[in-house]
Amino acid sequence: MLPKNKLWRGLVSVVLAVVSTAALAAWELNMPLGITSISRKTYSLHMTIFWICVVIGVLVYGVLVYSLFAYRKSKGAIPATFTHSTKVEMIWTTIPFVILIVMAIPATQVLTQIYDSSESDLDIMVTGYQWRWQYRYLTATGEEVVFFSNLATPAEQIQNIAAKGENYLLEVDAPMVVPVNKKVRLLLTSADVIHSWWVPDLAVKKDAVPGFVNESWFIAEQPGIYRGQCTELCGKDHGFMPIVVQVMAEADYNNWIADKQKAAAAVAELANQEWSLEQLVAQGQTVYTTFCMACHQQNGQGLPPAFPSLLGSPIATGPIGDHVATVINGRPGTAMSAYGALLSPVDIAAVVTYERNAFGNTMGDMITPVEILQLQAAGE
Numbered sequence: 001m002l003p004k005n006k007l008w009r010g011l012v013s014v015v016l017a018v019v020s021t022a023a024l025a026a027w028e029l030n031m032p033l034g035i036t037s038i039s040r041k042t043y044s045l046h047m048t049i050f051w052i053c054v055v056i057g058v059l060v061y062g063v064l065v066y067s068l069f070a071y072r073k074s075k076g077a078i079p080a081t082f083t084h085s086t087k088v089e090m091i092w093t094t095i096p097f098v099i100l101i102v103m104a105i106p107a108t109q110v111l112t113q114i115y116d117s118s119e120s121d122l123d124i125m126v127t128g129y130q131w132r133w134q135y136r137y138l139t140a141t142g143e144e145v146v147f148f149s150n151l152a153t154p155a156e157q158i159q160n161i162a163a164k165g166e167n168y169l170l171e172v173d174a175p176m177v178v179p180v181n182k183k184v185r186l187l188l189t190s191a192d193v194i195h196s197w198w199v200p201d202l203a204v205k206k207d208a209v210p211g212f213v214n215e216s217w218f219i220a221e222q223p224g225i226y227r228g229q230c231t232e233l234c235g236k237d238h239g240f241m242p243i244v245v246q247v248m249a250e251a252d253y254n255n256w257i258a259d260k261q262k263a264a265a266a267v268a269e270l271a272n273q274e275w276s277l278e279q280l281v282a283q284g285q286t287v288y289t290t291f292c293m294a295c296h297q298q299n300g301q302g303l304p305p306a307f308p309s310l311l312g313s314p315i316a317t318g319p320i321g322d323h324v325a326t327v328i329n330g331r332p333g334t335a336m337s338a339y340g341a342l343l344s345p346v347d348i349a350a351v352v353t354y355e356r357n358a359f360g361n362t363m364g365d366m367i368t369p370v371e372i373l374q375l376q377a378a379g380e
Contacts, residue, residue: 032200035222035247039203041110049103056099114203117217120185122178128188128195128208128230130337131237131294135176137257138187145260148342149174150290151240155298158240170227173290175244179253180223188214192337193235199228199245207232220247237294271345271369277353280366284354287347292355295335300359306335311359320367323352324375345372 031043071077125136129148137145152173156162165171178184188197190208197216198205206216220226230241248256289298295307302309310316315323327348330338339348349369356363 034201034203035220035224035226036201036203036218037221038110038114038218039201041113042203045106045110048106052099052103114216117185117215119183120217121182122184124176124178124184124186126176126186126188126197126208128190128192128197128234128241129342130192130235131230131241132291133176133197133241133243134191134342137260139257143261143264145257145264147174147260148290149176149244151242153240155293167227169239170229170242170244172242172244175225175246177246177248177253177256178220179250180220180247182250183217183219186216186218188216191341194232195230195234195241196232197228197243198231199226199243201226202228202245205231220245223247223249240294267344267346271373273369275346275349275366275368277357277364277366280350280353280368281357283346284350284352285358287343287351288354288358291339291343292351300355310355310361312361316355316359316361317363320352320356320363320365321375323356324348324367324372327352328376340376345369345376348372 031046033040033043123138125134125138127134127136132151133149135145135147135149139145149172151169152171153165153167153169154162157164157168186197186204186206188206188208189212190210192210194210195208196205197208202218202220204216204218206214208214224247226245226247228243228245230238230243232238234241288296296302296310297307300310315326326336327343328338328340330336343351346369349367349372353366355361356365
């Protein structure tokens with residue numbers, strides 16, 4: 001057996017090794033102050049309620065512990081025999097009532113501001129999909145900007161092949177971009193299941209529910225990049241649905257929105273251009289990696305029966321019209337979502353062409369964006 005002093009020093013060393021300064025610094029147990037006035041007011045309200053609860057806890061448990069020791073049987077304490085006291089009942093009813101009023105006044109003031117989304121400078125429609133976000137900027141000129149925000153963490157990191165990055169599972173290919181010091185109103189809904197849009201630094205956490213439109217808002221006071229996640233259990237890839245908001249100076253934001261509008265116009269023009277099989281396959285691989293790989297896997301073999309294999313499947317090797325219809329309309333009652341509203345005609349044509357000429361499928365055929373436009377116009 002170790003001498004007592006050595007044993008003590010050993011225990012202290014273990015504790016210091018486990019509870020190091022770095023470990024304590026990483027314990028982010030509290031809410032962030034954030035970069036909006038609402039986030040700071042929320043934090044202040046949280047701390048006010050927290051300290052009220054601490055005081056209540058100390059008083060209640062202090063009286064309890066004191067009573068256990070001061071009136072224990074070994075000291076000859078005799079239990080009281082009364083069964084009713086109007087005075088005591090009035091006290092333990094009045095005091096909690098007053099405490100609740102004290103808590104309700106500041107809480108009501110903050111909640112009233114949280115739900116006031118009027119007089120916004122920018123409106124953004126946020127739609128949740130399994131497992132990505134769509135952002136639709138509702139501009140005053142009518143030239144809407146629409147894009148998807150997808151997880152950008154490399155598959156090698158997720159599969160533990162490569163070292164994980166600083167923002168593992170919190171990085172996207174296209175962040176929401178907003179101007180600094182402008183009121184941004186969010187209109188949140190979902191195309192499939194319930195999602196929840198949450199960015200702690202903005203003090204925004206709002207559910208996106210199919211068939212409903214919820215509102216929230218924020219005014220970001222500092223330029224920078226702020227990250228969040230979907231906080232609703234929305235399916236097997238729930239943990240792969242991050243949110244990134246980039247706050248820019250107003251001039252930079254105006255340039256960004258102008259570039260997005262030009263890019264949208266260029267995409268519309270691409271649908272009328274001629275495409276070769278090789279071009280469609282190359283574009284289709286990018287679309288497949290972004291939208292299809294999570295279910296059908298990188299090699300196209302899927303995870304049957306929920307996610308069937310595309311290799312030699314009746315869809316990928318059968319009539320191309322059926323293949324297109326499946327991508328556009330989905331398969332009701334299955335995990336196959338409808339992508340007609342998600343993908344452009346170029347992307348639909350590309351991913352169908354890619355799936356028919358990849359994973360060992362050697363159909364050699366293709367469908368063009370113009371043909372997709374014609375099918376969509378005909379309602380097929």
